[in-house]
Amino acid sequence: MLSDEQARGIALFFLFSLMDEKTALAAAHKAVASAKAAAPKASQTPSETAIVTVLRKTFETHRKLLPRNRPTEAPLSWKLPPGIDAQAWAKFHQDSSDGEIVAIVLAKVLGFSEEAIAEGLNVSLGTLKYRIGKGMRQLGAALGRSHTARA
Numbered sequence: 001m002l003s004d005e006q007a008r009g010i011a012l013f014f015l016f017s018l019m020d021e022k023t024a025l026a027a028a029h030k031a032v033a034s035a036k037a038a039a040p041k042a043s044q045t046p047s048e049t050a051i052v053t054v055l056r057k058t059f060e061t062h063r064k065l066l067p068r069n070r071p072t073e074a075p076l077s078w079k080l081p082p083g084i085d086a087q088a089w090a091k092f093h094q095d096s097s098d099g100e101i102v103a104i105v106l107a108k109v110l111g112f113s114e115e116a117i118a119e120g121l122n123v124s125l126g127t128l129k130y131r132i133g134k135g136m137r138q139l140g141a142a143l144g145r146s147h148t149a150r151a
Contacts, residue, residue, distance in 0.1 A: 002036050003045055009110050010035065013055055016105045019093055020066055027062035031055055048112050052120020059102060091142035092135075099123075100135035107132050 010031050014024035031054050038050040046054075093101060102121070106112045107128075118128040 001039065001045055002032060006035065006045065006051060007032050010051070010055065013105055013110060014059070014062070016089070016109055017059060017098075017101050018062065018066060019090065023062050023065055026065075027058050030062075031058040034058065048116035049120045052106060052112060052117050053122075055106070056102070056121050059098075063098060085143060088139070088142040088145075091145065092139045095142065096135055096138050097131075100131045100138065103128055103131035104135040104139065108136070 011024070011028040014027040014031070015021070018024045018027065034054045034057070035046050035051055038054055039046045092104075096104075099121075103117065106117045107114060114125060114128055114132075118125045121128065123131075
């Protein structure tokens with residue numbers, strides 16, 4: 001059985017990694033159904049690794065459905081907490097690979113363990129740490145450019 005927190009995490013993963021609400025909602029719906037099926041027994045919650053595996057497979061499928069000329073800004077309908085810079089996140093998306101975006105969302109936004117992420121993405125722990133490090137540098141640079149542009 002999938003917990004409400006896990007279902008919320010799945011939805012957030014797709015919103016932050018795809019930045020397209022329609023595609024993100026479709027992907028989240030598919031991933032929730034797949035995650036429920038991944039639990040060994042109906043009464044058990046799926047492991048972090050199983051959820052990451054489902055997220056990876058669903059992301060790969062739905063990433064291809066995004067329009068090629070999509071906007072380079074965060075959707076206007078997003079209601080972000082004060083202090084969150086949607087423009088920097090959009091710039092991070094432009095400058096980063098899918099692997100780096102996925103790694104940052106899973107590790108830094110959702111707080112999954114690095115071991116579960118590496119196993120679920122089917123990469124080594126070293127590769128995952130490299131993607132997280134590179135992604136954090138790119139996100140920091142995007143934030144720096146965003147703050148410089150405002151001044």
